[in-house]
Amino acid sequence: MKAIVYDRYGPADVLRYADVPTPTPGDGEVLVRVRAASINHGDRAVMHGSPLIARLAFGLRRPRETVLGRDVAGTVEAVGAKVTRLRVGDEVFGEMNQRGFAEYVTAPEAHLASKPAGVTFEQAATLPVAATSALQALRLGGAGPGRTVLVNGASGGVGTFAVQIAAALGAEVTGVCATRNVDLVGSIGAHHVIDYTREDVTRGTRRFDVIVDLAGNHPLSAFRRLLTPKGIYVSSSGAGGPVFGPLPRLLAAAVLSPFSSRKLRGLYARRDLADFAHLAELVATGKVTPVIERTCPLSETAEAVRRLETDHARGKIVLTV
Numbered sequence: 001m002k003a004i005v006y007d008r009y010g011p012a013d014v015l016r017y018a019d020v021p022t023p024t025p026g027d028g029e030v031l032v033r034v035r036a037a038s039i040n041h042g043d044r045a046v047m048h049g050s051p052l053i054a055r056l057a058f059g060l061r062r063p064r065e066t067v068l069g070r071d072v073a074g075t076v077e078a079v080g081a082k083v084t085r086l087r088v089g090d091e092v093f094g095e096m097n098q099r100g101f102a103e104y105v106t107a108p109e110a111h112l113a114s115k116p117a118g119v120t121f122e123q124a125a126t127l128p129v130a131a132t133s134a135l136q137a138l139r140l141g142g143a144g145p146g147r148t149v150l151v152n153g154a155s156g157g158v159g160t161f162a163v164q165i166a167a168a169l170g171a172e173v174t175g176v177c178a179t180r181n182v183d184l185v186g187s188i189g190a191h192h193v194i195d196y197t198r199e200d201v202t203r204g205t206r207r208f209d210v211i212v213d214l215a216g217n218h219p220l221s222a223f224r225r226l227l228t229p230k231g232i233y234v235s236s237s238g239a240g241g242p243v244f245g246p247l248p249r250l251l252a253a254a255v256l257s258p259f260s261s262r263k264l265r266g267l268y269a270r271r272d273l274a275d276f277a278h279l280a281e282l283v284a285t286g287k288v289t290p291v292i293e294r295t296c297p298l299s300e301t302a303e304a305v306r307r308l309e310t311d312h313a314r315g316k317i318v319l320t321v
């Protein structure tokens with residue numbers, strides 16, 4: 001089968017569209033024929049082996065796992081022993097432990113949720129990492145009806161979900177993005193849009209109950225000033241230094257938080273089948289529509305990763321298989 005393979009760390013040039021053996025499902029696993037996949041910053045991080053601390057998990061000198069890709073949607077092609085829920089022919093989506101950018105992938109059935117008929121494979125493939133991160137960040141911040149929510153980085157993969165989910169929860173949403181995305185962010189449900197090239201949100205007078213920060217481009221103290229007295233700031237920015245990445249910022253948030261009624265929290269999004277099912281339902285019922293900047297064939301993954309690396313993707317980039 002064809003897959004996106006890399007055997008050394010580096011920029012997108014290390015990615016190859018190559019032949020690899022088709023996997024067979026073990027006990028408790030299913031074989032999925034991948035129909036669509038989506039790219040996340042996590043894929044970029046394991047491709048670069050950066051920040052360096054991540055190599056403790058992914059392989060010190062070279063990647064231990066040589067096929068890239070976490071988010072997939074597809075059809076169950078075969079089931080291993082001890083699989084109880086899924087059947088051949090089921091349409092599913094979920095988050096893999098890598099190996100997703102391929103024609104076939106094996107995964108524990110516990111990593112896969114059922115795809116509703118009203119959701120396309122391309123849409124389903126956008127949900128596991130980005131939409132789940134948005135949902136879990138909003139939950140961590142306590143977003144809900146009547147709460148004021150700021151989404152910094154509102155036009156990207158996670159941000160376009162965060163804006164829509166917050167609006168669906170009944171919050172008053174403010175999105176921050178670049179000029180060219182102002183209309184988009186307004187069209188997906190933000191009540192107010194701030195163009196960061198013209199206005200610095202941290203110097204404004206508006207205050208927020210919840211801040212979901214996906215850009216990490218201001219000091220924590222500046223964001224804390226923007227919170228209402230019991231407001232919560234959630235940092236989900238993966239940016240940071242070459243060795244420890246976002247860890248110092250997340251650590252600083254944890255250390256500073258107890259000394260104020262305004263809380264600073266770090267997001268560690270995790271795979272959750274109940275969240276996957278809830279998000280798919282939001283899409284199936286039209287409350288959330290994944291924003292897909294472009295869809296390209298699996299063979300063009302390297303080019304798609306280069307686009308993500310600009311940090312200015314508009315919504316999600318999807319691969320079709």
Ligand SMILES: NC(=O)c1ccc[n+]([C@@H]2O[C@H](COP(=O)([O-])OP(=O)(O)OC[C@H]3O[C@@H](n4cnc5c(N)ncnc54)[C@H](OP(=O)(O)O)[C@@H]3O)[C@@H](O)[C@H]2O)c1
Pocket residue numbers: 040041042129130133152153154155156157158159176177178179181196214215217235236237238239267268269270308311312313314315
């Ligand atoms: N902690 C976790 O569990 C977790 C989970 C998922 C993602 N993440 C992290 O969350 C971040 C966002 O992920 P993503 O998939 O949404 O990335 P993305 O699709 O690349 O989007 C990045 C967004 O940042 C915006 N941006 C760039 N410079 C900005 C600035 N100065 N002010 C405000 N916005 C700015 C861009 O908007 P414009 O194009 O409009 O400038 C773009 O929409 C990444 O760092 C990722 O690693 C963390």
